[in-house]
Amino acid sequence: MVLIRRAEERIAEMVESGEVRCPCHLYxxxxxxAAGVCAALRAxxxxxxxxxxxxxxxxxxxxxxxxxxxxxxxxTGCAGGRxxxxxxxxxxxxxxxxxxxxxxxxxxxxxxxxxxxxxGEDTVAVAFFGDGALEEGHVHESMNLAxxxxxxxxxxxxxxxxxxxxxxxxxxxxxxxxxxxxxHSVPGERADGNDVGEVYRAARRAIERARKGExxxxxxxxxxxWRGHVGASFDLDVGVERQGELAExxxxxPLKRLTDQLIERGVGDLALREQAIDxxxxxxxxxxxxxxxxxxxxxxAACAR
Amino acid sequence: MxxxxxxxxxxxxxxxxxxxxxxxxxxxxxxxxPWYAGxxxxxxxxxxxxxxxxxxxxxxxxxxxxxxxxxxxxLRPIVFHPRMDFMLLAMDPIVNQAANWSxxxxxxxxxxxxxxxxxxxxxxxxxxxxxxHAMFMHVPGLKVxxxxxxxxxxxxxxxxxxxxxxxxxxxxxxxxxxxxxxxVEPFTVAxxxxxxxxxxxxxxxxxxxxxAAECVRAAGILEREGxxxxxxxxxxxKPWDKQLVAASVSRTRRAxxxxxxxxxxGAAADIAAEITERVFDNLxxxxxxxxxxxxxxxxxxxxxxxYYPGAExxxxxxxxxxxxxxxxxxx
Numbered sequence: 001m002v003l004i005r006r007a008e009e010r011i012a013e014m015v016e017s018g019e020v021r022c023p024c025h026l027y028x029x030x031x032x033x034a035a036g037v038c039a040a041l042r043a044x045x046x047x048x049x050x051x052x053x054x055x056x057x058x059x060x061x062x063x064x065x066x067x068x069x070x071x072x073x074x075x076t077g078c079a080g081g082r083x084x085x086x087x088x089x090x091x092x093x094x095x096x097x098x099x100x101x102x103x104x105x106x107x108x109x110x111x112x113x114x115x116x117x118x119x120g121e122d123t124v125a126v127a128f129f130g131d132g133a134l135e136e137g138h139v140h141e142s143m144n145l146a147x148x149x150x151x152x153x154x155x156x157x158x159x160x161x162x163x164x165x166x167x168x169x170x171x172x173x174x175x176x177x178x179x180x181x182x183x184h185s186v187p188g189e190r191a192d193g194n195d196v197g198e199v200y201r202a203a204r205r206a207i208e209r210a211r212k213g214e215x216x217x218x219x220x221x222x223x224x225x226w227r228g229h230v231g232a233s234f235d236l237d238v239g240v241e242r243q244g245e246l247a248e249x250x251x252x253x254p255l256k257r258l259t260d261q262l263i264e265r266g267v268g269d270l271a272l273r274e275q276a277i278d279x280x281x282x283x284x285x286x287x288x289x290x291x292x293x294x295x296x297x298x299x300x301a302a303c304a305r
Numbered sequence: 306m307x308x309x310x311x312x313x314x315x316x317x318x319x320x321x322x323x324x325x326x327x328x329x330x331x332x333x334x335x336x337x338x339p340w341y342a343g344x345x346x347x348x349x350x351x352x353x354x355x356x357x358x359x360x361x362x363x364x365x366x367x368x369x370x371x372x373x374x375x376x377x378x379x380l381r382p383i384v385f386h387p388r389m390d391f392m393l394l395a396m397d398p399i400v401n402q403a404a405n406w407s408x409x410x411x412x413x414x415x416x417x418x419x420x421x422x423x424x425x426x427x428x429x430x431x432x433x434x435x436x437x438h439a440m441f442m443h444v445p446g447l448k449v450x451x452x453x454x455x456x457x458x459x460x461x462x463x464x465x466x467x468x469x470x471x472x473x474x475x476x477x478x479x480x481x482x483x484x485x486x487x488x489v490e491p492f493t494v495a496x497x498x499x500x501x502x503x504x505x506x507x508x509x510x511x512x513x514x515x516x517a518a519e520c521v522r523a524a525g526i527l528e529r530e531g532x533x534x535x536x537x538x539x540x541x542x543k544p545w546d547k548q549l550v551a552a553s554v555s556r557t558r559r560a561x562x563x564x565x566x567x568x569x570x571g572a573a574a575d576i577a578a579e580i581t582e583r584v585f586d587n588l589x590x591x592x593x594x595x596x597x598x599x600x601x602x603x604x605x606x607x608x609x610x611x612y613y614p615g616a617e618x619x620x621x622x623x624x625x626x627x628x629x630x631x632x633x634x635x636x
Contacts, residue, residue, distance in 0.1 A: 046378070079410050089410040096377045097410045101401050107367040108402065111374020111382075118330065118356070118380065125374075138397070141367030148362065 001031040001196065001255050003277050004055045007064060010281050011054070011071055011085075012232035020071050022084030027055035029194075029226035032254035033158050034059035036199025037126060040207050044094060045124045048109035051086045051100035052225075056128050061093035064284035074291035081294040103133035106155070110142045113151035113210075124152045124210045132163025134180050135171060143184040143216065152210035154203070155186070155218045158193060161245075164229045165238040178220035186216050193221030194254040197261075224249035306488055312481040314455040315345040318462035319383070321491045323353045326381060329466065332359040332372055333385030333420075341387035342422075343481050369395035369419065373403050373471075376417040381466055389421040389475065390435045403471040404446035414469030418462070423514070423565070424478040425602060426609055434602035438514075439564075439571045441473050442543040448472040448496055449543040453517035455485035457540055460494030467493060477515045477565075499546035501553070505535035508559035508623055511550055511576060513539040516563040516595075522616035523563075527623055534623060542572055547579055555584040559626045560592045563619045568596040589630050593622045 008028050014020040027034070034055035038047065041060070049056040057067060062078060070077030071085045079087045079097070086100040096112070099105055109127035116123040133139050134157060146153045159177055161168050168175060178188040191202040199221055206217035226246060228237040235243045259270060309317065322329045335341020337350050337360040350358040361368045365386065372384035386392040392399070399419060407414040425434035442449045450465060450472060452458040458476060465472035502517065503524050512520035517538035524534040535553055539545050554560045560580055564573035577592040595614050603612050 048374075083409045087409050091410075097406060099402065099409075101397055104370075104397060104402060105374075107370020107398060108374030108377065110367065111371035111376070112378040113374075114371055115375045115378035115380045118375075125378075138364075138366040138370060141362075141364035142370070144362060145364060145367055145371060 001035045001258060002274055004031045004034065004058050005255050006274070006277050007058060007067065007281055008054055010285060012227065014071070015232040022071060022073060022086070023230050024071060024085040024232070025052040025230050026225070026227040026232065027052055029249065029254070030158055030160060030223045031055055032196035032199050032258070033156065033193045033221045033223060034128070036196045037128075037156055037203040039200050040204040041124065041126065045126065045207075046094040046096065046109070046112050048096070048105035048112070048125065048127045049088070049098035050102065050105065050129055050133075051098075052130065053088055053098040053128065054085065056098070057088040057090060057095060060090070060095055062088060062090035062095060064280055065287050066090060068284040068288035069291055072288045072291075073293060074288050075294045076288060076291040103129045103136045103139045106133065106139050107142045110146050110151055110153055113146065113153040114149060116152055117149065122152070122211045124154060124207050126154045126156060126207075128156045128158060130163060131157060131159040131161065131168055131177055132171070133157065134177055135163070140180075140184065143181050143186045143218070146216035147185045150213055150215045152213070153216040154206045154210050155181070155216060156203070157218060157220045158223055159220050160223050160225045162225070162229070162237065162242075165240040178218065181216070181218040186218050188218040188220065190220045190222065193223030194252045194257065196254060196258050223254075226250070306486040308484050309455050309487040310482055310484045311452075311455045311458045311476070312343050312345040314459040314487045315462060315476060316347060316349070317487070318459040319346060319349055320352065322383075322463065322466050323349065323357060325491065328379065328381040329383065330357040330359060330380060331383045331385055332361050332368055333387070334361060334363055334365075334391070335387045336360040336385060342385070343478060345476070345481070346385075365391050365394035366397060370398035370402065372417055372419075373398050373406075373415055376415050376470065377406075381416055383418040383420055383466070386419070386421045388424050388433055389437050390432045392419075392421050393437070399441070399447070399471070399473070400444050404444045407446055407469065415471045416469055417471040418465045418474055419471060420474045420476070422476055422478060426479065426613070428604050428606055428609070430604040431601040436566045436597075438475055438542055439566045442572060442575070446471070447543065448541070449475065450496055450541045451475045451477075451514035452540060453480065453512075453514050453538050455483060455487050457494050457500075459487050460492050461496070461540065463491055464493035464496050468496060472496070475514065479515050480518065483518065494540065497541050497544045497546060499537050499539045499541070499549045501549070502536040502538050503534065505533040506557060507533045508561065508626055509535045509537060509550070509553045509557045510561050510563065510619060510623065511537045511539065512563040513542055513572065514565060516565045519614075519616045520563055520619055523619035523623065526616060526620040530624070532623060532627055545576065547583065550576065550580060551583040554580050555587040558587050558589045559630075561595060561619060561622045561626065562592060563595040563614065565613070566597060567599050568594060569599050571596055590626045593626055595619050595622050
């Protein structure tokens with residue numbers, strides 16, 4: 001969680017300075033969800049994400065040099081500098097690709113789960129998406145398919161209350177996303193997305209259920225993003241100010257809650273670990289700055305294959 | 306060699322692919338019903354089991370997306386759309402996801418075959434008749450094949466599955482009864498290679514799928530009138546065989562491009578433009594397109610007859626091209 005927070009704070013600085021130009025959708029404030037879910041996964045399990053996936057990428061084990069290379073669109077980036085912040089991949093740790101079409105990877109995650117089931121493996125696919133994604137038809141189609149075929153799929157809805165600039169109450173009549181799977185016989189669960197322990201325990205139940213062949217689960221994790229829909233600014237969200245709400249949610253900082261618990265339990269070297277993380281981030285940034293951009297000819301070559 | 310019809314050739318390709326490679330499965334609407342697939346998938350559910358012949362709910366978008374994900378996870382899916390019209394609901398997984406993936410995520414092609422059926426005529430109306438291949442040939446990262454013969458129907462499907470993908474395989478119900486010699490053993494037809502169906506010297510007729518078959522018939526009509534037409538069946542629409550077409554037209558110096566899609570921004574428009582860019586100095590006349598009008602498919606048989614161009618209209622365009630030069634030389 002510290003790694004995600006610190007890396008994204010660094011990206012936010014680079015967005016503000018103009019060094020990072022590709023659209024960055026920051027995850028700050030939601031770190032407990034990626035960290036809690038991925039802690040319950042095995043290395044071979046796959047994770048599918050969207051436009052706001054720096055956290056998923058790092059939590060599953062994607063490299064810092066790959067992340068910074070990608071946001072700077074360098075050939076050392078995790079997608080070879082061809083995608084940017086919204087297109088992260090690390091197949092070696094189970095991330096085939098994240099994409100910014102809302103919930104675009106949810107059917108793909110179901111397909112990966114279909115492959116695991118067909119091969120008789122006990123691997124699990126996890127689809128991360130936001131609350132706006134449940135307004136997409138293909139998410140409901142995917143839930144039906146996953147339930148029908150008993151797929152090892154876990155659906156993690158990170159409900160940060162806003163889809164871009166729109167509060168949930170402007171988009172839905174009822175605050176009931178955890179029940180969105182009921183019609184498809186996909187059981188739902190609601191968790192405090194700012195409590196990493198609670199997320200971990202709920203995710204573990206859903207993942208074990210999937211692994212045992214009992215089918216998909218929908219988890220709604222309640223949270224709030226501190227920054228705007230896109231970009232680094234705190235209070236201005238594509239033209240909408242959310243200062244009042246943000247002040248409340250800052251008090252529920254998932255990272256502070258975790259560190260307080262750790263200190264309470266006597267884990268002593270936190271500052272040292274954070275320093276080590278900062279050093280790794282600085283190294284990744286420096287490496288990305290030195291790297292070259294991909295050659296334009298790669299695009300046509302990729303399509304001609 | 307023995308004779309199969311086009312639908313039997315498609316079925317045989319599926320059967321052999323399913324038998325040879327345990328990663329192959331077919332998913333889509335209507336796999337267990339001849340109403341949707343004709344005889345092109347007949348009995349495969351019984352032969353290979355419903356777990357590999359997955360007749361799916363009508364969720365074109367998520368089913369296609371699921372096939373993309375399964376391909377990324379190591380399977381070799383063939384996703385089936387019994388009418389191309391329905392496939393429009395799956396534009397995101399085809400265009401945004403599958404087609405972009407191999408570029409975006411280094412080295413990661415999507416080994417996926419998307420099979421779409423053009424199933425027009427029979428008074429089915431505007432949303433059961435569309436030939437939308439031009440929309441998809443527009444998309445970088447997507448290959449589009451459209452067989453016109455039984456031989457190619459088998460060979461191109463087997464090639465599509467071998468390809469790092471994604472490949473859109475479009476077959477046409479109007480061709481299902483066409484017969485031809487097809488090898489029993491598995492074989493592939495190279496994606497991107499056109500075939501010369503008839504040698505000729507006066508002009509080149511270029512078509513794909515159903516219209517390639519109509520071009521062959523048109524050449525027969527023209528032959529009786531003393532016009533010697535060369536016929537090229539493109540077989541693959543993306544990437545189409547520009548070299549073969551350019552070489553032929555630079556020799557015959559006239560070309561008619563026949564396409565079963567709409568005129569504006571259609572496949573024929575792209576082919577005509579490319580010919581003009583490549584061999585303009587050799588041309589005796591402008592390249593002529595024979596296409597559908599820019600209008601939705603009608604429903605009544607009478608209107609359908611007028612709407613769909615065939616051999617007669619291709620022959621008429623060819624005649625016009627040849628006469629045009631005769632008049633010009635005379636003047």
